[in-house]
Amino acid sequence: MRKLVYYIACSIDGFIGDPSGDASSMLSFLDPEFLEYLTTEYPDTLPTHGRRPLGIDDLPNQRFDTIVQGRSSYDLALKEGITSPYAHLREYVASRTLKESPDPNVEIITEDLVGKIRELKAEDSEFDIYLCGGSQLAGELIDEIDELVVKTYPIVLGSGMPMFGSGTAVHEFTLESTRTFGNGVLVRTYGRKR
Numbered sequence: 001m002r003k004l005v006y007y008i009a010c011s012i013d014g015f016i017g018d019p020s021g022d023a024s025s026m027l028s029f030l031d032p033e034f035l036e037y038l039t040t041e042y043p044d045t046l047p048t049h050g051r052r053p054l055g056i057d058d059l060p061n062q063r064f065d066t067i068v069q070g071r072s073s074y075d076l077a078l079k080e081g082i083t084s085p086y087a088h089l090r091e092y093v094a095s096r097t098l099k100e101s102p103d104p105n106v107e108i109i110t111e112d113l114v115g116k117i118r119e120l121k122a123e124d125s126e127f128d129i130y131l132c133g134g135s136q137l138a139g140e141l142i143d144e145i146d147e148l149v150v151k152t153y154p155i156v157l158g159s160g161m162p163m164f165g166s167g168t169a170v171h172e173f174t175l176e177s178t179r180t181f182g183n184g185v186l187v188r189t190y191g192r193k194r
Contacts, residue, residue: 001121003146005064006131006138007045008163010152015160016135021072026153029183037181042149045130047077048087057088064089065127066120068109070137071095078102089130092116094137113137117144135165142171146192154184 009026010016017023030038035054038046043056044064051057067089074093077085083103084091091106094113101108109116120129121144131138131145138145142164150163173190180186 002123002125003128004068004117004121004131004141004144005128005147005149006133006141006145007042007149008133008138008151010150010163011155011157011160012152013156013158014163015157016133016163018157018160021076021134021161025155025157029153029185031181031183034181034183034185037179037187044089045132047082047085049082049085051088061088061127063128064130065125066090066092067130067132068092068094068117068120068137068141069132070134071098072134072136073132074098074106086132092120094140113140114144117141135161135163137165139164139166148173148188148190150188150190152186152188154186 008016009023039054039056042063043051043059044061046054046056048057051059067086069092071093074085074095077083084105087105092109093101093106094109096110098108099110117129131141172193174193175188176191177189178186
C-alpha cells in the first residue's frame, strides 16, 4: 500500500502561514543549496508553473503521482488564474463548497474524504500521495498520514495557521532522518508509529 505523505513547510513555532495562510515569509530561504535539494529530492512537490523556469518541467515523477490539497491551498493558484497548479500529477481538491472543478485535470472531493484517501492508498502504484495541505485537511486526515516531511524555516510567526488545524488525539511518529542547510532550514522526516 502506498503512503499518504504530508510534506509541509512551517515556522519554528509550528505555523504553516500567518493567520490568513500567507507563507511568503518563507520564500527568502530558497537559496541555491536548498533549491538544489528541493529540485533533486522532491521535484514532484513543485507546482508545474514553478518547474518550468527551473528547467525541470519534463522531469519524470520521482516520489509522487497524486496530490491532495484543501480548498484554501487550491485558491492560492486560482487567484493567479492557474486552474491546474500540479498538472504533472493527478490532482484532487477536498472542498465542501466547490462543487464543480474549473479544470478537467482537477477532481473535487466533496464527501467521504477518508474513503477517497483509502481508495487512493490502495491503488497499485510505485508512487506515494502528496498531501499539500492545508491545515484543516491535515487535521481531518491525521489518521491516514503515513509520513511527515517537515521543512522548518528559522523564523517565528507568533500566530497563524497550525500544521494540523483541528483538535486531534495524540499520534506518534518516529524520526527517520534529519537534514540541515546553511540557510538555517531543517528538514525532518517522520514515519507513522503504528
